Amino acid sequence: xxxxxxxxxxxxxxxxxxxxxxxxxxxxxxxxxxxxxxxxxxxxxxxxxxxxxxxxxxxxxxxxxxxxxxxxxxxxxxxxxxxxxxxxxxxxxxxxxxxxxxxxxxxxxxxxxxxxxxxxxxxxxxxxxxxxxxxxxxx
Amino acid sequence: xxxxxxxxxxxxxxxxxxxxxxxxxxxxxxxxxxxxxxxxxxxxxxxxxxxxxxxxxxxxxxxxxxxxxxxxxxxxxxxxxxxxxxxxxxxxxxxxxxxxxxxxxxxxxxxxxxxxxxxxxxxxxxxxxxxxxxxxxxxxxxxxxxxxxxxxxxxxxxxxxxxxxxxxxxxxxxxxxxxxxxxxxxxxxxxxxxxxxxxxxxxxxxxxxxxxxxxxxxxxxxxxxxxxxxxxxxxxxxxxxxxxxxxxxxxxxxxxxxxxxxxxxxxxxxxx
Numbered sequence: 444x445x446x447x448x449x450x451x452x453x454x455x456x457x458x459x460x461x462x463x464x465x466x467x468x469x470x471x472x473x474x475x476x477x478x479x480x481x482x483x484x485x486x487x488x489x490x491x492x493x494x495x496x497x498x499x500x501x502x503x504x505x506x507x508x509x510x511x512x513x514x515x516x517x518x519x520x521x522x523x524x525x526x527x528x529x530x531x532x533x534x535x536x537x538x539x540x541x542x543x544x545x546x547x548x549x550x551x552x553x554x555x556x557x558x559x560x561x562x563x564x565x566x567x568x569x570x571x572x573x574x575x576x577x578x579x580x581x582x
Numbered sequence: 583x584x585x586x587x588x589x590x591x592x593x594x595x596x597x598x599x600x601x602x603x604x605x606x607x608x609x610x611x612x613x614x615x616x617x618x619x620x621x622x623x624x625x626x627x628x629x630x631x632x633x634x635x636x637x638x639x640x641x642x643x644x645x646x647x648x649x650x651x652x653x654x655x656x657x658x659x660x661x662x663x664x665x666x667x668x669x670x671x672x673x674x675x676x677x678x679x680x681x682x683x684x685x686x687x688x689x690x691x692x693x694x695x696x697x698x699x700x701x702x703x704x705x706x707x708x709x710x711x712x713x714x715x716x717x718x719x720x721x722x723x724x725x726x727x728x729x730x731x732x733x734x735x736x737x738x739x740x741x742x743x744x745x746x747x748x749x750x751x752x753x754x755x756x757x758x759x760x761x762x763x764x765x766x767x768x769x770x771x772x773x774x775x776x777x778x779x780x781x782x783x784x785x786x787x788x789x790x791x792x793x794x795x796x797x798x799x800x801x802x803x804x805x806x807x808x809x810x811x812x813x814x815x816x817x818x819x820x821x822x823x824x825x826x827x828x829x830x831x832x833x834x835x836x837x838x839x840x841x842x843x844x845x846x847x848x849x850x851x852x853x854x
Contacts, residue, residue, distance in 0.1 A: 454635070455599045455601065455635065455677070455684055455686070455732070455734055456597060456599065456686075456734070456736055456808075457597055457599075457675055457686045457688050458596060458597050458688055458736060458738075458797065458798075458799070459797075459798035459799070460793075460795035460796060460797050460798060460804070460806055461795055461796045461798070462772075462774075462793050462794070462795050463771070463772045463793075463794040463795055463796065463803070464771070464772040464774065464794070466796060471796070474796045474801040475801065477801050478800070478801035478802075481800060481801070497690070497799045497800065498672065498799075500798070500799065500800070500801070501798040501799045503798075504796070504798030504799075504801065505798060508798070
């Protein structure tokens with residue numbers, strides 16, 4: 444199985460980290476919210492969903508780190524049945540959802556006006572993530 | 583194996599990297615990533631495609647300050663790709679691009695014991711490097727012209743384990759006093775430190791960096807202490823590469839011990 448992976452740096456290091464100095468307040472809050480998801484146990488939704496694996500949370504952290512903006516629209520982070528994580532932003536009539544699936548692949552849903560577009564984010568995908576976020580902010 | 587260098591029962595190291603940088607392999611192209619993967623796939627069943635690393639060649643150790651990245655020119659025709667080949671436990675990784683070969687070990691926090699260099703990471707690196715050279719020979723792709731070796735240790739000092747705020751930095755790192763001339767500035771929001779040290783005989787340079795960061799796997803706040811040595815081995819044969827890595831590793835271990843306080847050594851249960 445191919446492990447999809449968003450890359451936020453070109454370094455020899457494998458462990459993903461976000462430097463505190465470049466982590467804006469919204470990003471710190473987002474990491475705190477992700478940390479809460481770490482506490483979920485198996486069957487957290489009453490429908491046999493597994494706990495969310497560390498690598499899924501790590502992937503979510505990499506997505507967030509790719510968004511190098513000081514101010515971001517309000518972000519909602521929620522667990523997805525099956526062991527995934529969803530990141531959701533709304534901004535001036537536009538809505539962007541990025542879902543990290545249990546196998547760490549990424550899917551997006553962009554909603555605008557009466558339309559919507561969805562797809563899989565290819566790997567390595569930092570540019571795609573940034574393009575989606577720029578689209579959201581232009582709303 | 584008897585330890586001669588400083589040793590700790592519970593060191594904060596969470597990742598080690600051993601690697602070789604070489605002149606771009608002229609005939610190595612996209613299909614060869616997959617062909618090489620077939621030779622190691624039983625040990626590294628997962629893969630990921632990454633952007634390539636830029637060259638990071640250290641200066642000759644002539645006393646001049648190290649140069650910054652400057653203008654980078656990537657030779658056209660070489661695939662701008664780096665492949666990761668990952669083991670099933672998600673703890674070991676082979677990184678390959680047309681001018682770089684790296685082996686990473688990482689700790690999955692809370693579950694893995696630290697495998698010592700002599701017992702594990704050195705022999706595994708050696709095995710994978712030999713497999714790679716053998717693959718190149720078998721496919722008439724030329725042999726790597728080694729330009730540099732590198733060894734990196736990444737340590738995570740978790741908040742709450744020996745420090746609570748950056749006001750405690752001085753009790754971790756003796757080189758940092760935290761003292762100011764006046765009283766205007768508050769406790770810093772972040773402290774980043776970078777220092778460099780030449781190895782003897784121009785054989786390389788040790789770089790030490792400290793960076794407060796949030797770790798993605800568990801969103802914990804950590805002080806990331808990275809020690810990286812890069813330099814040129816006597817030749818490109820495997821024995822000289824290993825000899826250089828041994829020197830680099832010695833500088834990392836002794837450098838780490840010098841750079842951190844005795845109070846932290848107690849916390850990490852120093853034994854030698």
